Amino acid sequence: MMKKIYYILFLLLAGFCFNSCVSEEEDLFDKSAAERMNEALTKYKAILQDDPQGWVMEFYPSDRSMGGYTYTAKFDNGKVDMTSELSLNSSSGDKWPAGTVVTSYYRVISEQSALLTFDTYNLLFHFFSEPRGSSDVDGYASDYEFVFMEVSEDRIVLKGKKYGNKMVMTKLTESAGSYMQKVLDMQEKISAVPRMKMIVAGKEYTISMVGKLLSYTDKKEDSSLENIDMAYIYTPEGFRLYEPLTVNGVTFQEFVYDEASDIIKGKDADVSFPYPTALELFCGTTSQWYFTFDSSKKTGEMDEDLLKLFFAAYDENLDFYGEQFLEWYLGANPLYPSQDTNPYCMGWLSGRYYICHGVNLSIVDEASKKIAIQATAEGFNYSFYSYLDPVVEYIDEHSPYVVEFDNDKQPTKVKFVSAADSKVWFSVEL
Structure with a gap:
């Protein structure tokens, strides 16, 4: 009898708790999850389209090792007009300079969370996510679908659906062209x-x-x-x-x-x-510094061993491809980031083809003017010209170098002499 009473009391208490929880849930969520999601999607679509100037998008591709890129976006009923700081060239010779407007489409959809997806091709935005060949289907491994994380009238924080990078959007207070030009001007001033x-x-x-x-x-x-x-x-x-x-x-x-x-x-x-300082200027150069050589006389401004290694590669290149090395340079990579991931390189122009091998340029000692040149990763087209390996290895192995500038404030020519072996040297000039 006592057990039966306890059982009845337990059922009554459980029922009371259940009713209380249901009542509380009804108070907290008087609309279904689907209704709340639909309201959020409607709100986000309206906010995106609300500003006549559009939005600034701060986009970080890949694993962020390439830094961030500024885009602008004007949203209008599924269509988006984008500009970017990227300058792109096609293999056919077409050009899209920074600030070019490219139109594509977008959607605000529900997939467990509210998403902003740029799911039709946009030359500027999909540059970092499109496949770069049959063996590189992920491209630069970047997102084109983003989860809404924070939303207000003038700021939206998004997170990449696949790779998780944060993208912040803020409302423009001026035209997209004017804003983008200011960014490009500042980039030129600082990076120079x-x-x-x-x-x-x-x-x-x-x-x-x-x-x-x-x-x-x-x-x-x-x-x-x-x-x-x-x-x-x-x-x-x-x-x-x-x-x-x-x-x-x-x-x-x-x-x-x-x-x-x-x-x-x-x-x-x-x-x-x-x-x-002068050393810092060289290590962070935005220019290409050229090795001087004469292919007809087999001479150049470098030591004899390096000269022999270079012309051995020169002759093999001429025999194998029928191409001459027209240029050989050290410094900023002219193909970065559109075609090569190495910001600094040792590079060559073979006929009409560019070849790059990544390098790091770093100061070893400011007082004694020592700079290290260290080979890093193979770059654009390098795998087709592996007979250049001895040249790259020779310069890498004899690092660091003592440098001599023709002018400490505005140098146009630099001589490198190996700190370990003074017989190893070469010169480069603008």
């Missing part, structure tokens, strides 16, 4: 003068700013070293990091360029990037 030092609250760090990637090494409290690579994107005022960094107790993300002093400063943070 490479920065190799970062000063944070009085402490100096050696840094690299190549390919929209801020790289440096930080010494932790336990004396271990941490290598930091942080992507950034250019803005009309300077540049912005993908996410905030904390260094020497200072947290920062955004920087402004002071044209009067030519110094880049942290926005509301004690961080600066001073004007570079």
Whole structure:
């Protein structure tokens, strides 16, 4: 009898709890999940189309190792007009300079979450996600579908569906063309003068700013070293990091360029990037520095061993392909990032074909003017010209080099002499 009473009480209590939970759920969600999703989709579509100027999109392709790219987008009932800072050329000779408007389509859809998808081909945006050949179906492994994470009237935060990179959209307050030109102008100003030092609250760090990637090494409290690579994107005022960094107790993300002093400063943070030295200018060069050689006389401005290695490759190239090496250079890669992922390279022009092998240029010692040249990864077309290996290996193996500039402020010619073997040398010039 007692057990029966307990059982009845248990059922009554359970029923009461169930009714309370249902009532509470009804209070919290007076609409179904489908209804709430439909309302969200309608709201997001309206916000996207609300601004007559459109939106700025800060897009970080791939694993962010290529930095960030600015796009603008004007949304209108499934159609989107995009511009980008990219300049693209086709194999047929067609050109799409930075700022070119390309029209495609978009959708706001539901797939467990609300998604913004650019699912019809757009030359500018799908450059980073389209296949680059039968053996490279992922291209640069980038998203074209994004989950809505935060939405307000003037700012939208999205997250890539497949690769997870954050994309921030903010409303334009001027025309897309005007905004894009300011970004391009700022990129030209900052990238023309490479920065190799970062000063944070009085402490100096050696840094690299190549390919929209801020790289440096930080010494932790336990004396271990941490290598930091942080992507950034250019803005009309300077540049912005993908996410905030904390260094020497200072947290920062955004920087402004002071044209009067030519110094880049942290926005509301004690961080600066001073004007570079001659060595820093060379290691961060935006130009190609050419090796001088005469193919008819088999001479050049370099030591005899390097000269023999180069002309051995020259002759083999002529025999195998019927092509002459017309140029040989060191410095900024003219094919980056549209056709090659190496921002710096040793490069050649063989007939009408470009060949690249990636290199790192870094300062070993400022006082003694030593620079290291280190071979990295094979680049554009290099696999077809592997007989250049001895040339690349020779220069790599005799690094670092003591450099001699013809002019420390505005050099046009540089002589490299191996620090380990003074008989090894070569010169390059603009």
